[in-house]
Amino acid sequence: MTNVTTVKTPGAFGRLYQGLTTINFVGRRKMWFSVSLAIIVIGLVSLGFRGFNLGIDFKGGSSWEVLAPHSSVAAMTTVVENAGLNQPVVQKLGQSTYQVSANINDLPIDQQAAEASKVALAMAKEAGVSFNQVSTASVGPTWGSQVTNKAIEALLAFFVAVVAYIAFRFEPKMALAAFIAMVHDLLVTVGVYSLFGFQITPDTVIAILTILGYSLYDTVVVFDRVRDNTSGVLKSGSMTYGDMVNLSMNQTLARSINTSLVAILPVLSVLLVGADLLGATTLQNYGVALFVGLVSGAYSSLFIASPLLAILKEREPRFQELAQRVSARGEHRVFNAASAAVMASESSQRIAGVVSATGAVRPDGSVIAPRPRKQKRR
Numbered sequence: 517m518t519n520v521t522t523v524k525t526p527g528a529f530g531r532l533y534q535g536l537t538t539i540n541f542v543g544r545r546k547m548w549f550s551v552s553l554a555i556i557v558i559g560l561v562s563l564g565f566r567g568f569n570l571g572i573d574f575k576g577g578s579s580w581e582v583l584a585p586h587s588s589v590a591a592m593t594t595v596v597e598n599a600g601l602n603q604p605v606v607q608k609l610g611q612s613t614y615q616v617s618a619n620i621n622d623l624p625i626d627q628q629a630a631e632a633s634k635v636a637l638a639m640a641k642e643a644g645v646s647f648n649q650v651s652t653a654s655v656g657p658t659w660g661s662q663v664t665n666k667a668i669e670a671l672l673a674f675f676v677a678v679v680a681y682i683a684f685r686f687e688p689k690m691a692l693a694a695f696i697a698m699v700h701d702l703l704v705t706v707g708v709y710s711l712f713g714f715q716i717t718p719d720t721v722i723a724i725l726t727i728l729g730y731s732l733y734d735t736v737v738v739f740d741r742v743r744d745n746t747s748g749v750l751k752s753g754s755m756t757y758g759d760m761v762n763l764s765m766n767q768t769l770a771r772s773i774n775t776s777l778v779a780i781l782p783v784l785s786v787l788l789v790g791a792d793l794l795g796a797t798t799l800q801n802y803g804v805a806l807f808v809g810l811v812s813g814a815y816s817s818l819f820i821a822s823p824l825l826a827i828l829k830e831r832e833p834r835f836q837e838l839a840q841r842v843s844a845r846g847e848h849r850v851f852n853a854a855s856a857a858v859m860a861s862e863s864s865q866r867i868a869g870v871v872s873a874t875g876a877v878r879p880d881g882s883v884i885a886p887r888p889r890k891q892k893r894r
Contacts, residue, residue, distance in 0.1 A: 541765045541819065542758040542826045548819035552700055559707015566710055569605075571717040574664050577619035578632055578654040584643035585612040592616065592642060599638040600631055605715065614639070628654075667721045671702075674725055678732055686739055689828040694735045697821035701731050704812040705805060719802040727809025730779060734772055734817035741768050742825065756839040761826040765818065776814035783807045 541548075572579055584592065592614050593606045604618040616639065620628050636650040643649075675695065682691035705724060709716060741764040750760045787803040829835055 537766045537769055538762075539766060539769070540762060542762050542823050545819075545823035545827070548823060552704070552816075552820060556700070556703045556707060559703060559711055562707060562711040566713070568706075568710055569713050569715045571715050572617050572619065572655050573718050574667075574716065575619060576621050576655050577617055578628075578635075578652065579615060579617040580632075580636055580639055580650055580652050581609070581613060581615045582639045582643045582645065582650045583612055584614050584639075584645075586644070587612075587614060587642055589614070592639065595638045595642045596635050599635045601635055614643075663718065667718070670721070670725065674728060678728075682732075682736070682739075685736075686743060690739050690742075690825060693821045693824040693828060694732060694739070696824055697735055697816040698728050698731055700816045700820050701728060701809055701812045705809045708808045709805070714800075714804050720805045723802045723805035724809060727806060727813050730810060731813030731816055734775065734813060735821045737771065738764060738768050738817060738822055739825070742822070753838065753841065756842050757829050757835040758826045758839075759842070761822050765822055769818075772814065772818060776810065780807065780810045780814075783810060 580596075589606050589608055593604060596604045596606070596616050596618075601616070601618045601620075604616050607615045607617075609615050616635065618635075620631050623631060632652055632654070636652055637647055640647045640650050675698065678698065679691045679695050682694050702724065705727070708714075709720070714720075742761060745760050745764050745767075750757065755763070783803055783806045787800065787807060830839065
């Protein structure tokens with residue numbers, strides 16, 4: 517009786533962590549770019565019609581805080597509106613602290629002080645505390661414009677430093693691809709903030725710089741593998757530059773997914789537990805920007821930066837000639853990490869003039885039968 521051994525085909529996660537994925541990132545770039553373009557256009561349209569919900573640190577205004585365990589956001593909003601505030605922003609900070617912000621800088625100086633005292637008195641009455649227990653702060657329009665300019669300067673300085681570093685560390689075309697990916701993340705984040713009306717504060721700016729740094733880290737990891745493969749498997753002449761980029765993406769896919777999940781899950785828990793369950797809305801401004809940016813950064817590292825790099829590099833004459841040779845041989849395909857390792861081994865054996873006695877394995881998984889040894893004549 518013959519024993520038949522069945523080989524279990526690995527599932528999606530098994531293929532991912534065994535280096536068997538063959539996702540055609542470069543070949544499907546039109547689909548990835550279309551998804552990003554649609555999201556960015558929707559955000560820009562919202563930005564044109566709705567604009568940003570800027571905090572008082574950017575546009576100027578006044579804010580009041582009070583401890584009110586028995587109040588609610590709706591009740592506090594009604595109280596301050598009756599006190600004369602126009603379009604106040606009411607937030608619950610922590611378990612029972614309420615913050616009210618509004619722009620009263622358009623009023624005359626003497627009326628500003630009177631309105632601020634009137635609002636503080638109304639909030640104290642709603643909270644059942646004395647007038648002195650309501651903390652008040654104000655930001656003038658000049659200070660708000662200075663904060664805005666500093667935020668823009670910090671963002672521009674970050675972009676310049678990143679492009680200079682990648683151009684020096686790798687090459688200018690990689691720097692251009694990474695820069696476009698970061699602009700993509702920035703546009704997606706600001707579009708989401710405009711679309712859903714999230715308030716932009718200095719915490720938001722810090723979060724955006726943080727997520728751009730994370731997106732850059734993930735992109736640099738992929739580009740580092742691309743550089744290694746350029747000096748390695750690409751020299752075999754068996755794949756185009758786009759095929760090599762696909763290989764590099766599939767080789768680093770598991771790491772990219774793991775690092776993205778490790779970064780996204782804690783931020784998501786901060787939003788769900790801290791902001792929603794515990795009412796710590798101060799975490800929301802920072803957490804929302806981090807969550808949106810991390811998701812966008814993970815997407816752009818995989819589906820924007822590397823396909824853009826392939827487009828830029830495949831315009832070079834040497835890679836155009838390589839693509840023509842590969843196409844003429846009919847060898848164009850998507851490699852995975854395992855098949856690339858086998859291909860590199862076969863290439864080394866051919867160079868050394870060595871043929872395995874047990875047979876070799878092609879990148880597609882088929883077995884090359886060993887050559888029969890010649891019998892010596894006696």
